[in-house]
Amino acid sequence: MTARYTIGDNVRVRQAYPPGHCRTPYYCRGKSGVIVRYCGNFRNPEDLAYGTYNGPEVPMYRVQFNQTDMWPDYSGAPQDKVEIELYEHWLVPASS
Amino acid sequence: MSDHHHGHSHGVYDVDPLHHHPPQPDLEDTPLTHHQIMQMAVAELLIEKEIISAEELRKEIDFMDSITPVRGSKLVARAWTDNGFKDRLIADSKAAATELDMDIGPIPILVMENTPQVHNLIVCTLCSCYPRMLLGIPPDWYKSRSYRRRAISEPRKVLSEFGTDLSNDVQIKVHDSTADMRYMVLPMRPEGSDDMSEEDLAGLVTRDCMIGVALPGSASAS
Numbered sequence: 001m002t003a004r005y006t007i008g009d010n011v012r013v014r015q016a017y018p019p020g021h022c023r024t025p026y027y028c029r030g031k032s033g034v035i036v037r038y039c040g041n042f043r044n045p046e047d048l049a050y051g052t053y054n055g056p057e058v059p060m061y062r063v064q065f066n067q068t069d070m071w072p073d074y075s076g077a078p079q080d081k082v083e084i085e086l087y088e089h090w091l092v093p094a095s096s
Numbered sequence: 097m098s099d100h101h102h103g104h105s106h107g108v109y110d111v112d113p114l115h116h117h118p119p120q121p122d123l124e125d126t127p128l129t130h131h132q133i134m135q136m137a138v139a140e141l142l143i144e145k146e147i148i149s150a151e152e153l154r155k156e157i158d159f160m161d162s163i164t165p166v167r168g169s170k171l172v173a174r175a176w177t178d179n180g181f182k183d184r185l186i187a188d189s190k191a192a193a194t195e196l197d198m199d200i201g202p203i204p205i206l207v208m209e210n211t212p213q214v215h216n217l218i219v220c221t222l223c224s225c226y227p228r229m230l231l232g233i234p235p236d237w238y239k240s241r242s243y244r245r246r247a248i249s250e251p252r253k254v255l256s257e258f259g260t261d262l263s264n265d266v267q268i269k270v271h272d273s274t275a276d277m278r279y280m281v282l283p284m285r286p287e288g289s290d291d292m293s294e295e296d297l298a299g300l301v302t303r304d305c306m307i308g309v310a311l312p313g314s315a316s317a318s
Contacts, residue, residue, distance in 0.1 A: 023222060023274050023275050024274070025221050025222060025272065025274060027221070027248070027249075039204070039275075039276065039277055040204075040276075042275070042276045045275065060275060060276060062277070064269075067268075067270075070249075071249050071250075074249070074250075075250060075252070075253070076250070076251065076252045076264075076268060077252075077264040077265075077266075077267065077268070079267045080251070080252075080267060080268045080269070080270075081267065081268070081269045081270070082248060082269070082270045082271075082272060083269060083270070083271050083272065084272045084274055085272070085273070085274045085275035085276065085277055086274070086275075087275070
């Protein structure tokens with residue numbers, strides 16, 4: 001699977017709440033950020049958690065968000081950031 | 097009989113002459129958790145089916161217990177004294193570590209460099225992912241719900257509670273280890289450490305500095 005996004009792309013995390021194991025923190029769902037690194041392709045933890053070890057590898061990225069977008073009452077500095085590892089199927093272009 | 101009877105708390109004046117402490121539970125006095133039982137069952141099955149031996153399992157536990165933050169400190173001290181190494185460490189920590197005859201294992205560890213403009217902090221909000229191959233077993237607070245929740249949402253307050261007060265001009269970057277990467281902070285070399293040897297520099301670099309909750313002590317304070 002080739003990586004769909006490149007560094008600098010604006011993306012949004014899907015606001016989805018599927019049952020079962022996943023590694024997308026609740027706090028970033030629906031939030032928009034920017035791709036800062038492509039980490040490579042990895043087995044999907046949503047497969048691995050249920051014993052599927054030969055499923056497809058999926059691209060994984062580090063996505064950077066503004067803390068002020070993440071937390072409405074953020075008390076730090078306006079330039080503070082949080083960076084999260086996210087698998088491609090959790091991301092959509094920010095403009096969509 | 098008066099209202100005052102035994103079993104009623106009288107505060108500090110109610111001294112037990114035999115000085116009994118409440119009993120400390122022994123290991124077997126608390127029930128096993130679901131995951132402890134599962135872990136024991138899996139270990140027994142792996143050994144019974146001769147997939148691994150009891151000795152191999154013990155050696156692996158021994159090895160994990162033997163890793164201390166000294167490994168991370170050595171990499172930081174080398175990076176402080178050799179700019180080329182620093183660049184290689186940031187580009188590919190596994191390859192760079194082999195220059196110090198160090199195997200940091202199969203999980204990629206990304207080294208995040210602190211600068212006068214940027215301070216990095218590591219957390220795993222989902223569980224307790226940690227750069228074990230460089231820092232060893234994580235401290236209990238790193239695994240606590242309160243650190244995991246607060247490091248991400250109010251990092252400056254958390255840093256302040258660790259005695260690390262940063263100016264609002266400095267950008268704080270929190271790295272949430274949610275998946276396949278691990279992180280280590282490369283702290284800034286303290287002022288006044290120009291004449292120190294690489295070995296002495298390594299002594300300034302503590303576990304907390306490499307998680308990002310603290311800054312290396314000044315050379316004069318060491």
